[in-house]
Amino acid sequence: xxxxxxxxxxxxxxxxxxxxxxxxxxxxxxxxxxxxxxxxxxxxxxxxxxxxxxxxxxxxxxxxxxxxxxxxxxxxxxxxxxxxxxxxxxxxxxxxxxxxxxxxxxxxxxxxxxxxxxxxxxxxxxxxxxxxxxx
Numbered sequence: 001x002x003x004x005x006x007x008x009x010x011x012x013x014x015x016x017x018x019x020x021x022x023x024x025x026x027x028x029x030x031x032x033x034x035x036x037x038x039x040x041x042x043x044x045x046x047x048x049x050x051x052x053x054x055x056x057x058x059x060x061x062x063x064x065x066x067x068x069x070x071x072x073x074x075x076x077x078x079x080x081x082x083x084x085x086x087x088x089x090x091x092x093x094x095x096x097x098x099x100x101x102x103x104x105x106x107x108x109x110x111x112x113x114x115x116x117x118x119x120x121x122x123x124x125x126x127x128x129x130x131x132x133x134x135x
Contacts, residue, residue: 013057015050022049077130084130088123091116 005012019035019042026033035046042050048067055062055071065071072078091111098110110116 013054015053018053019049081130084123084127091119
């Protein structure tokens, strides 16, 4: 995709190279350091590095923020917002896995999609209200 962004005029946020750069630099001090134990699914730091790359691409300067809570700290409800976002994501992940017939035994049983979407909308409304309350 990065190779296509100029010729095809695609908007592409580069996640790969910032993560690779971080991994290479950190492994100079600790050769066993990992961003993904299984080599595929990033840990919390790996997800933060991806989110930071996307946020930087979209505009806000978050280069020096150590984690997501520091970035959200401009809102007094940041921890509650993050909790609600995680809850919303879990509901939809489980609902989609259920809807597609996914059979991983360690996964939670998902809600029916209609109910999951209703809960998503309710959580989204709460998140947006908290984001609007800056003071």
